[in-house]
Amino acid sequence: MSSKRKTIFNLVFLVVVFVLTIHFVFRGEDIGDILQAVRDADWRYLLLGLVCVILFILGESTIIFYMMRTLGAKVKMGHCALYSFVGFFFSCITPSASGGQPMQIYFMKKDKMPVPVTTLVLMIVTITYKAVLVLIGVVAAIFGSGFLRGYLGDYMWVFYLGLGLNIFCVTLMLTLVFAPGLAKWLMVKGLKLLEHVKFLKKKESRLKKLEESMDQYHATAAFWAGHKRIILNVFLITLVQRCILFTITYWVYRSLGLHSVGFFAITLLQSMISVSVDMLPLPGGMGISETLYIRMFEPVFGDLLLPSMLLSRGLSYYGQMLISAIMTCVAYFVIRDDTQTEKKEKSVC
Numbered sequence: 001m002s003s004k005r006k007t008i009f010n011l012v013f014l015v016v017v018f019v020l021t022i023h024f025v026f027r028g029e030d031i032g033d034i035l036q037a038v039r040d041a042d043w044r045y046l047l048l049g050l051v052c053v054i055l056f057i058l059g060e061s062t063i064i065f066y067m068m069r070t071l072g073a074k075v076k077m078g079h080c081a082l083y084s085f086v087g088f089f090f091s092c093i094t095p096s097a098s099g100g101q102p103m104q105i106y107f108m109k110k111d112k113m114p115v116p117v118t119t120l121v122l123m124i125v126t127i128t129y130k131a132v133l134v135l136i137g138v139v140a141a142i143f144g145s146g147f148l149r150g151y152l153g154d155y156m157w158v159f160y161l162g163l164g165l166n167i168f169c170v171t172l173m174l175t176l177v178f179a180p181g182l183a184k185w186l187m188v189k190g191l192k193l194l195e196h197v198k199f200l201k202k203k204e205s206r207l208k209k210l211e212e213s214m215d216q217y218h219a220t221a222a223f224w225a226g227h228k229r230i231i232l233n234v235f236l237i238t239l240v241q242r243c244i245l246f247t248i249t250y251w252v253y254r255s256l257g258l259h260s261v262g263f264f265a266i267t268l269l270q271s272m273i274s275v276s277v278d279m280l281p282l283p284g285g286m287g288i289s290e291t292l293y294i295r296m297f298e299p300v301f302g303d304l305l306l307p308s309m310l311l312s313r314g315l316s317y318y319g320q321m322l323i324s325a326i327m328t329c330v331a332y333f334v335i336r337d338d339t340q341t342e343k344k345e346k347s348v349c
Contacts, residue, residue: 037256037307045255049248049315053323059241060084060125063234067121070230071223073113082335083107085327092321101126110335120223124231127177128238130170130278136242137163137275140268151269151296158292162276169279177224245316246271249297252311256304269296270312289313 058081065080083104091100101122108118140148141163149156224231249270250263273292280288293309301308 034306034310037304038310041252041255041307041311042257043255045251046311046315049251049255049311050319052244052248052251053315053320056241056245057081057084057088057320057324059237059244060087063125063128063237063241064121066237067124067230067234068113068117070227071117071120073117075111075113079111079335082327082331085324086331088320089324089328092317092324107331107335123173124223124234125238127170127173128231128235129242130166130173131235132238132242133275133278134163134166134170135239136271137166140272140275144268147265147268148272151299152272152292153295155292155295158288159272159276162279165279166275242274243267243271246274248316249308249312252308252315253300255311256301256308258301258304261300266300269300272296289317 061077061081061084064083065075065077068075068080086107087100087104089100090103104122105115105118109115137159141160148159152159246267247263247270250266253259253261253266273289273296276292277289290309290313293312294305297308298305
C-alpha cells in the first residue's frame with residue numbers, strides 16, 4: 001500500500017471509528033443537558049488540564065533534546081518540540097500509534113539529524129514509554145487488584161489483556177536490545193517460515209531490510225550498557241510525563257464541582273484505561289477507551305458521567321490531536337530540507 005493510500009485509509013478509519021463511538025455512547029441521551037453541563041464547568045480547571053496535555057507532549061521533547069545532546073547531535077529545543085508534536089499527531093490518527101515515529105524520523109532527516117542517532121533515541125523513547133506503563137500496570141495488578149475489580153468488574157479481562165500485550169512488547173524490545181543475536185535469528189527464521197507457508201512472497205530485499213533493522217539494536221545495547229544513569233533519568237522523566245496526562249480526568253472532576261473522590265484514585269483509574277488500550281489496534285484506543293471510561297467512572301461522576309467523558313477525552317485525546325495537528329503544520333514550514341531548497345533556487349537561476 002502506497003504512503004498516500006495508507007494515509008487516506010487511516011483518516012477514513014479514524015472518522016468511521018469516531019462516528020460509531022459517538023453514536024453508541026450518546027445514543028438516547030439528551031445532548032442539550034450534556035452540553036449545558038460542559039458549558040457550566042469551571043474553565044480554570046479545564047485550562048489546567050490543557051496545560052497538562054502540552055506538558056505531556058513537551059516531556060517527550062525534553063527527552064529527545066537531552067539524549068540528542070548526550071549523543072553529540074546539535075539540535076534546537078524548539079525543533080525537538082516540533083518532532084514531538086508531529087509524533088503525537090500521527091500516533092493519534094493511526095492504529096496502535098504506528099505512524100508517529102516514522103514521521104518523526106522523516107522530519108529529523110529534513111533537519112539533517114544523523115539517522116543512526118535518531119533511530120537510537122526514538123527506540124529508547126519507545127522502550128521507556130512502554131516500560132513505564134508496564135510498571136504502573138504491574139504495581140496496580142499486585143497491590144490494587146481488589147480496588148480495580150470494584151470499578152472494572154467484568155472488564156478486568158481487558159485490563160489483563162492490555163497489560164499482557166504491553167509486557168510482551170517490552171520483553172520483545174528488551175530481547176532485541178540485550179540479545180540481538182538471538183532476536184535476529186528468531187526474526188529471520190520467522191520471516192522464512194512465513195515465506196515457506198506462502199503467507200508472504202519470498203523477497204531478498206525484505207530479508208536484507210529486516211537484517212539491517214535488527215543491526216540497529218546493537219547500537220542501542222551499547223548505549224544502554226554505557227549510559228545507565230541517562231536511561232534512568234529518561235525513565236523518570238517518562239514516568240512524570242505519563243502521570244501528568246493521567247491527572248487530566250481529576251481536573252475535569254474538579255471543574256464539574258465534585259470533590260469527594262481523591263486525586264490519587266482518579267489518576268490511577270485513568271492510568272488503568274491507558275494500560276488496557278495502549279496496544280489495541282485502534283487510533284487513540286477510540287471506542288474501547290470510552291467503554292472503559294463509562295464502566296470505571298460511573299460511580300465517580302454519577303449523573304455527570306457523559307459530560308466528564310466529553311471533557312476528559314476532549315482534552316487528553318482530541319485536544320492533543322488538534323494541538324499537535326496545528327504544530328505539525330508549523331513543522332512543515334519551520335523544518336525545511338535546505339538541500340532541496342538550494343536545488344530549486346539553482347534551477348530557477
